[in-house]
Amino acid sequence: MVGYIVFLTISAGLYAIFGLGLNLQWGFTGLINFGHVAFMTVGAYTTVLLTNQGVPVILAVLIGAILASLLGLLIGTSTLRLREDYLAIVTIGVSELLRLIALNEEWLTKGAFGVQGFPLPLGKFDPNFFGKFIMIAILTIIAIFTAYKLWIGLSKIWRKGNRIGPLIWAVISGIILLLVYICGVIALNDYNYKAGLMLLVLVTLALVYSGLEILVNSPWGRILKAIREDEEIPRALGKNVFWYKLQSFMLGGGIAGVAGSFYAWQLTTVYPSNFEPLLTFNAWTIVVLGGAGSNQGTILGAIIFWGYDSLTRFVLPQLGILDNARLGAFRVMIIGLILIVLMIWRPQGILGNKDELTLGK
């Protein structure tokens, strides 16, 4: 049970980071990126290949993120001057291209055989009592930070006069938070590398989230939002629209690159088939589900996505209606159905702002 919750936390955390990158590009800047997994591929392969050569983990992750954003620069300079739909096509092409390169350039990536046995962060770490204490303290700080953010968000809705909604949210999120925290503490106490990875994912997520919140609420973020609404206006007001699009695209890509490192560490063996276009669309599901243009929404989307995944993986087989092959397809169909229903009744996503949608252009 504890191990599984830790696994879920890592998954949700790294998908949240992955989704936050896409949310910056799409939710805040309006760039349609259908090849988000490309950045993750670059981040993941760079990290594992470099650490295999003895490069320190932190440095490898940084280089991975930088290379991923350079990929963004490359795609961006060639396509961002074009209209959005072209960007969508080019990005999906690039992501497949990268996967095929990883599959065929065996001298570098070992192809379909996969890269194995690369060093893991905190992999050989054997904490004493003091080390464990520090790690649990960090986890506690993150939990308090989350609870505080939840409190602020929910009390805002409460003050608007909505009573039942925030209560339900408070109970559900409280239970999830407590469950993750308790399991996290237990896991850190009986330390193995997965527990360390979980802590690293959560710390990174908290940093990425806080950084993005500062950015999108700054004048810099205001220009991105303006570009999302109508790029001719910032242009007429003297903003270099192309340069801001490029910055957003590169930063989002770099964040996805960091998510790629965690993805590799969770997999422990990296195959090209781990980077199918499906991952891009998982990120889209997460962003749309939570509400595009909301960083909290993206994190919530990632939690719901993985909560749904694990629930259906274990509950549905118990019902014994479908065999395993059909069950797999069925679960994906339900996700599609949820998205359709959401688009009809809550097109702004769960945490999106409804007022925004009732506006005419």
Added chain:
Amino acid sequence: MQEQQIISTENILLSAQGLHKSFGGLKAVNNAKIEVKKGSITGLIGPNGAGKTTLFNLLSNFIKSDKGEIIFDGQPINNLPSHKIANLGFVRTFQVARVLSRLSVLENMLLASQQQTGENFLNVWFQRKQIRKEELENRDKAMAILESVGLIKKVNDYAGGLSGGQRKLLEMGRALMTNPQLILLDEPAAGVNPTLIGEICEHILNWNKQGITFLIIEHNMDVIMSLSHHVWVLAEGTNLADGTPEQIQSNSQVLEAYLGE
């Protein structure tokens, strides 16, 4: 029309010569010329499809001209990207008022401020104090402008919820926020009710007195003739005439172009 004599001939803020632009076989703008004197309100009129809006797009480099020279404040701007032109103090508005729907009215205004420290990615991290100070200053300035155009009650509303006339006002306020020398207005009175038209005219005259130059496209002849010091007439992409409103109103060629033979 006394201001007109005050403005001397050498004080030309914007001048364009020999502008050409074709879309395929259609010559939208064909050897057009325009001059805007510093401190003036200059009108640009012409029948539908005369190429007025295209000329605006060429002047602000939203569309690149095929040929011709544009000089703003003594500096050629043909090859400057449009955002750099705006940085020089030359802002445009749009024929159909454009607002950033899902941003608040205040955010629409704040966006327009020039040379903000917080627009630089690194400064967001290392100049937080300076950014906060600037934001407060810009907010005060935006509030004052919104107050003057009567949008103060809408400050925190989404701009997408404004009516057509309010959007025009917001767009002008936003242009003002950039500290411009010259504002291009594309049909400020189109689709606006008569009372608000009067109000918009008053604002334009007011801002002009404060030293801002205007170049205005308008189909409402009452508006253009009462506001402008000088009027340029465009037909089928070329200059037909230019002169004071009185001269234009009695020009037989202009009347012909508008009314047909």
